[in-house]
Amino acid sequence: MNSENSIRIDADRLWRSLMEMARIGATDKGGVCRLAMTDLDQVGRNVLERWCREIGCSHSLDLAGNLFIRRAGADDGLPAVMTGSHLDSQPTGGRFDGVYGVLAGLEVLRTLVEHGVTTRAPLELAVWNNEEGSRFSPPMMGSGAYAGVFELDWVYALEDADGVTVREELKRLEWIGEGLGDREVDAYFEAHIEQGPILENEQTTIGVVTGAQGQRWYELDVYGQEAHAGPTPMPLRKDALVCTAGMIQAVNRIGLDNAPDACATCGLIRVVPGSRNVIPGHVWTSIDTRHPDDRVLEDMEGAMRREFDAIADRYGCRYDLSVFWVSPATPFDRECVDLVRKGAAQGGYSHRDMISGAGHDAVYMARKVPTAMIFVPCEGGISHNESENADPEDLAAGCQVLLDSMLARAGVA
């Protein structure tokens, strides 16, 4: 199949469905607030289910409140080719994060129905429950439960800020279905806005996502000597903040040394005692490092410790670097990634291989089945923000690549 004989998704229909879904929980600033397992989240699913019934698809729920839309294949006993994402949003979220992946999947199904195409293998569209983790932490809860990363009872017991549990909300919404992680799935594809600036910066339409970064998060404590900022001469100081400043710059340098794939970020800092005229005696900082290769992450940690040793010596301080959280690098399936790359080429879209820096449902699904992702640009790389925006043409291109990848994997009857 090539671009000449490929069936085409309907860009306008995709955009209209995105805009209609964006009305559910719309905020004054043009964003969306549709928190997981709220009434608004239910309304979003109701709309989607109605659209799916209109094209003859069935739907079902699993024990974690994940929703699956299914279109039968010619050989319906084959494992399904699945796509999906999530409908829940951040409290001040945008119109595309998650929703795009779900409605691109819907548009794939609509296009096939419209053109009377039946795939050999069945197709499924998953709506993962609580990807954002805003109301109930952790994020990617539903796909994590599906992939066996989280125990179901542990998930059920999670509470929101008002003490309401996931179990209570699932019961209230009648979202508790059957089974968990036991669907027959051949491959999983997920379309998503990039949530970063690379594609826009390079004026590239399609990101062929080859995997998700490994992440190592640390906590850094630096201890110096608290003292009066007036009578304590500079050469006698053990200033924990000056020492930490050196370490923050070292973290940034180590990230740059391992560019373009590495990231290294200090996002939080706290100073003790925290007074204008007291030399800080203790500083606490968070460090977030990411790279697609876990061995590079190990090397980066080694480089940090070597640099921190030297910096602590220089300022007469001592430090403690402890690992806070680790998520191993997740390479996606070579064949599925190849289908995405071919789909992009076939559509005539500019494209480049890239790594997902953020977490997605696909990262957990990759632990169970061959997986790939398709990224499209978002304006200014901005996401988790009411001003999140994307170009309709780019969204259509990603959806077309999703269609062609799924068709290639599922086969045409």
Added chain:
Amino acid sequence: MNSENSIRIDADRLWRSLMEMARIGATDKGGVCRLAMTDLDQVGRNVLERWCREIGCSHSLDLAGNLFIRRAGADDGLPAVMTGSHLDSQPTGGRFDGVYGVLAGLEVLRTLVEHGVTTRAPLELAVWNNEEGSRFSPPMMGSGAYAGVFELDWVYALEDADGVTVREELKRLEWIGEGLGDREVDAYFEAHIEQGPILENEQTTIGVVTGAQGQRWYELDVYGQEAHAGPTPMPLRKDALVCTAGMIQAVNRIGLDNAPDACATCGLIRVVPGSRNVIPGHVWTSIDTRHPDDRVLEDMEGAMRREFDAIADRYGCRYDLSVFWVSPATPFDRECVDLVRKGAAQGGYSHRDMISGAGHDAVYMARKVPTAMIFVPCEGGISHNESENADPEDLAAGCQVLLDSMLARAGVA
């Protein structure tokens, strides 16, 4: 007069009076909590007044609640030679900060009485009200009101955390006397623990304080681009915290470049949005710079702005540096300082010229009358702390220098 024929203060009596005063508001950890204008502060004054009556001295109050003990001179119409400090403490304060200056003054008076020495000019011992500024801010309230730095009505209206005003407390304690800033004073000497590590580090007994540092406090805002720590490649970042870290190191470097007299400290830092996996978009920092020469402070500000320009450029950020508070450098009186230096030499004490890094009542008094200070070492340079400590021999040495300086200034009848 030289060390052979000088009358000697009584080191044991000084120590006993310090330890007796330390019982008033004593804390479990060996410190003192005797907040300004509390009942405990009154008890401290009661004890002092009793001791002064025992040696025939009179006492009086001014409109700001400052207490003055007076010993008549042979030519009592001459302006007085004054010493003093404060009896109020920090909430978790020590046994020496302030109290030492008051009780060293008492010991001077006791020694003169004991030896039957009458000075030509009268002597006065001032107990300045609310030097610490812990309960009622600002610090050095009483001496500032005396020196005309603060308006009396403004001082009266100051409130503590419970909404109690200075006026109410002064009335309750019957501390409102007569006059303000109108005493006839020839010179002012103040003995104090150093509150820094220089004397102890150099094993020097007496600090001949030649003036107080000028202080310039700033607020620094650095603005970058808030973004997701995962999908934002290192080379595309505008990380406000990495930029600020460079500026913090520049501040420290500029302090060192102007050592030994300069100080430069960042004591506070806040990051926006403050999340482990978000690149900081805005960082706020406080900067405290000090130097005995205001022109050097200006040069330091110039150096900061030059370095900040370059650093902001390097990281694609912008910044705003605003002056928060300025206190000009206060050189002490050359003749008075010389008397202290001679007193130290005459006593055979190791001594060095130094600058006061912290604020003291003497800094405000220097605006009105010829002033000098005498510093003695404190353990580890630690002050404003219940573990504050000092060596009885050092305290006695400082008191002896105070006696000899005051005698030299007032003359012996």
